[in-house]
Amino acid sequence: TAGITQAPTSQILAAGRSMTLRCxxxxxxxxxxxxxxxxxxxxxLIHYSNTAGTTGKGEVPDGYSVSRANTDDFPLTLASxxxxxxxxxxxxxxxxTSGGYNEQFFGPGTRLTVL
Amino acid sequence: AQSVTQLDSQVPVFEEAPVELRCNYSSSVSVYLFWYVQYPNQGLQLLLKYLSGSTLVKGINGFEAEFNKSQTSFHLRKPSVHISDTAEYFCAVSGRTGTASKLTFGTGTRLQVTL
Incomplete structure (x- = not known):
């Protein structure tokens, strides 16, 4: 079982460009x-989604947006x-998420450098 | 609001020695408590969690933690560490209901095990 996959593994991005991190x-x-x-x-926490079709803001949401069109995918977009x-x-x-007792499973991460 | 304080940013220890990683939390509501481990260049994985019941919780890889409500602490212990325990350890807290049910992480403790 793959669990959670993230792409890309790493990325160097010029300031002002947009990018979508996939999950x-x-x-x-x-x-x-x-x-x-x-x-x-x-x-x-940047953003979260309790179920497909819903999203919410976390502690540091500014500059980021998310969508949850289906159960499996949760892309994170940096507009600029x-x-x-x-x-x-x-x-x-x-x-x-009900009650907050559920274990969270993590992906391997994406290392992003903005120059 | 809830918060987590990990008192030590780094803990050096010799192999086969005991170790304690300290964690204190604050919250206005009842909480669940977690320890996650992050090995180099990997995502986080759950070590153990306290939900209710016995205050001594046993986790994977020989780790255990004790919930102390009066001292608002959840310290992680292992009686004899191994080189492979070298990693970053994160304490986390979540409230039991509503918006507080999101995980709040501490800043992490790097455990460095040497021969």
Missing amino acids: TQDMRHNAMYWYRQDLGLGLR AVPSQTSVYFCASSVG
Whole structure:
């Protein structure tokens, strides 16, 4: 079982350009999440989706957008990248969100550098 | 709102020595507590979690953690570490309902095991 796949593995992007980070899960999980990981800051939630067709803002949503057209895919788009968006991005999923007790499963991450 | 404090950013330890990674949390609601591990160049995976019941929780790879409500702590321990335990460890908390049911991560503790 693949679990969660993310693409690309890494990317160098010029400031001002747009980019979509892809995330696909094959576990039929209802909930999906996007985090960014920065040294000394841990993981911070960007956006989440409790179920297909719904999305919500996390702790650091500015400059990012998401969509959830189906259960499996949860792409993250940077409309106009800035250097402060240089980070490692992780996609995660969980069976559900009710009560907050569900384990989250993480993808391998995308390392993004914005110059 | 909830928050997590990991008191040590780095913990060096010799192989076969015991280790404790400290985690304190704050929350205005009842919580669930988690420890995740991140091996180099990988995503996070769950080590253990406290949902309710016994305050001593056992996880994978010989790790355990104890929930102490009065001290709002959830320290991670292992009686004898191995080189392969070298990784970044994240404590996380989620509230039990509503918007608080999203995971909030600490900033991480890097465990470095040497011979």
